[in-house]
Amino acid sequence: MTDEEYRAFYASAFARLVGQVYLLTGDVGEAQDAVQEAFIRAWSRRRRFAGGDEPEAWIRTVARRIAVSRWRSARSRLAAWRRHGPLADVPAPGVETPLIVAALQRLPEEQRRAIVLHHLCDRSVDQVAAETGAPPGTVKARLSRGREALRQLLDEADRSDTIVTLESRHV
Known part of the structure; x- marks a missing residue:
């Protein structure tokens, strides 16, 4: 896939992939971020998307994995917050x-x-x-x-x- 073909693919598939990942995650913002990140990762592989390869399936899979990874990180942060409670108030910097x-x-x-x-x-x-x-x-x-x-x-x-x-x- 040439650079120009990849750009055209991005333009035609981005919204569709966001919609699909949104259905998987339930969060449109997270879906947009995950799909965008997947497209960035796919850029270095664009020349391998030829013939029988399915770049849309690859990007959808990567985007889902990114979203799951972020969800797990957020869940871990929440569990840590529940264990340790909120951070103590930190005073503002002084004039010095x-x-x-x-x-x-x-x-x-x-x-x-x-x-x-x-x-x-x-x-x-x-x-x-x-x-x-x-x-x-x-x-x-x-x-x-x-x-x-x-x-x-x-x-x-x-x-x-x-x-x-x-x-x-x-x-």
């Missing part, structure tokens, strides 16, 4: 958050990752070491150096903010 993010971005990636995992994700040094593939001693060194660099960067930001505030009062 942009300063911290900007300071973290200026740290070397290894130090930033160690600080975020240890201090913000509540991971132990051993857990950070396992996740990053670095020895615990290296993680401790990265945390120490990163905290010191972060302190200096935040002090710098605080001093510049104070200067801007003082300068704006004299205007």
Whole structure:
């Protein structure tokens, strides 16, 4: 099947396949998404759809499998939610958050990752070491150096903010 033939096939079969998958899933939005995903997957196989092959049957089967897979994932998420309950309310970021993010971005990636995992994700040094593939001693060194660099960067930001505030009062 050439590219042009595939495009024509898509134009003629999409609505029909959505209707069929809708009857299987009971959700028109899910049917549209699943059929679209199946057509995307079929694009790389379009040259194999020749002669006796039935591209519509292949796409319908793939779309049904995609819909079932999504349904199973949703069911698993619901079961987990029922087991664990809703997530606790997370407070909104404070006014200092942009300063911290900007300071973290200026740290070397290894130090930033160690600080975020240890201090913000509540991971132990051993857990950070396992996740990053670095020895615990290296993680401790990265945390120490990163905290010191972060302190200096935040002090710098605080001093510049104070200067801007003082300068704006004299205007």
